[in-house]
Amino acid sequence: MSVVAQRSEQMDAEIREISTSTNDLARRTEVQAQNLNETSEVLRELTKSVRANASSVEDAHLSAQSAQSDAQASGDVVMQASQAMEKIRIESGKIGKIVELIEGIALQTNLLALNAGVEAGRAGDAGRGFSVVAAEVRGLAQRSSESATSIRTLIDRSGAEVENGSSQIAKTVDSLGSVEITISEITSQMDSISSCTQDERDQISSLNSTIEEMGIVTQKNAAMFEETSAACANLSSGAKDLRELTQQFQVSDTSQRTDAAA
Template sequence: MELAEKRSFMEVIDRTQAVIEFKTDGTILKANDNFLSALGYDLDEIVGHHHSMFVDPEYVKTESYAAFWKDLAAGEFFTDQFPRVTKSGDEIWIQATYAPVLAADGTVDYVIKLATDVTQRRKDTEDIANGLAAMASGDLAHHVQVSSIEDLSVLGSSLNQAMKQLSQAMDTVKSVSVAVSSTAHEINGSTSDLSNRTETQAATLEQTAAALEELTATVRSAAEGAKLVEDIVANATAAAKGSNLVVQDAIVAMDQIQGSSDKISRIISVIDDISFQTNLLALNAGVEAARAGDAGRGFAVVASEVRALAQRSTEAAGEIKQLISESSTHVSQGVDLVGKAGVELNAIIENVGNISGHVSNIARGAQEQSITLEEINTGVSQLDAVTQQNAAMVEETTAASQILANDAANLAQQVDKFNTQAGNVVKMPSAAASGGTHRYDRVAFGT
């Protein structure tokens, strides 16, 4: 019963696995149909030959290959994936277990290998690995051929999808990096222009502040001068008002003089009348003296003298009357002139008052302008300080924008290394075509 079970077990292995048996030195004893079909040989072509006929000739020369058979002869076993060469020279990969078969005394009688062809899995796995390598190198346009093996098909599809999404994302990053680079250069240019304009503005504002300070001093001096003019005009107004009083007194005095002249005229008229009467009396006295003859001769002389005196008094009174008349005329003219002077002086006083009001307004305006200019001067000084600070900040911003432009350009260069052209489905090279003997290193592949 136990023998039948063992025979059934061996039949299952023979149907499902590639089986080959070797002597402990590697000489081939026999192989089943699965093995012969996988390697492309007939049984009589391999029996009696060495295992090395299935191995890369270069690897056969290595110490690792010699140690491999030495260890098998010592009773060790190995399970790994191994590359093998078919009769036609093609490379296949097998998942194999080399196991020594022990004799009754415990020594190794022969070596049996159970293997499965994993060439397609290996190639599909290398396709995926090479796809990942292409991704790592920046080739996002590379797609792998999806494997017919279910688990590798999931990996291949996921890798292609990742490539596609990463390619789209990288296209976006490229566009953004180009836009960022362009914007950064524009910002750099704008901040450079702004820096130059800010420096010019700062210099101009500094000059403006100095000029405004001088203007403030000038307006302050003008305000003080306007105040002095206001005081002078006030004094002139007071003096004009005093002069007006003097003119009024002069008018009164002129009126009094005219009154006195009128009185003198009346007195002169009385004197003139007296002279006329005296002249008449003298004339009558002369007539009576003539009638008296010699007796009246002396009286006639006196009468003649009195008549002459009366005549001269009349003439003098006439001259005085004429002078008084002329004086009265002059006094009247003087009164008129003084009156006109009073009117003009009142007009002057009124005009001086208006001037005083305007000067007062100018003085107040100048004072207010002085205060306003001082406030403006303070504001401009503060603005000058802020502008100087802004100029320093603009210089820092210019430096930062230059760094940003450089970083953006560097980003664009780095991103440009990625190939994102869609539609390139490239078949990865096989392990055999990749060349080299490292795949036969026991550390990586066993043997």
């Protein structure tokens, strides 16, 4: 019986040690579970921030695309204006040639009228009526020449304005081209940022899921440790009962030996 008692005491000591270790593991597991919960909460907040950033990046991306479309549309309008200016310049050149013809005709008409007036003067009274007509023709030629000169002046001014406008349009086209290139670069950068943000969000979401799973496993482990601790307590109680019973047997056996000796 003494051997049983010793083994009971030894088992009780081992069970208490196991129980102590199990309780310590349970406490640590609970702390770990709490830390995992806190980490998971932080990751959830981080996920919200990343999603908000992704939304902002997407809005900026859409704005950049809209600006690029507007710049392209403006470039098309300016190009159409440039083409219209070029047509005006060409038509002005045609009008200038017509004015040259009018000036030539007016000069020839004026010379013919002068000659006709001279001939009418030589004809005396017979050519008086023709002289009046020649004077009227000469006046008409003079007015035509003056009108042609005025038209040429206006065309020259218009041509200068067209050239100036064409120069300004060319500068505008260059500026819009630079703006469009810059916006295109920004759009490309936004695409890269959006892609990186999406990857970051996916990775954080995956990490959050992993930590949540770890939290669940840790909580299960804590429950198992608590059950193990309870089982150790039951074993310790059983070992104590066994030790007490062994002691009772030892007392009974000693009494019987004493009685037999007497």
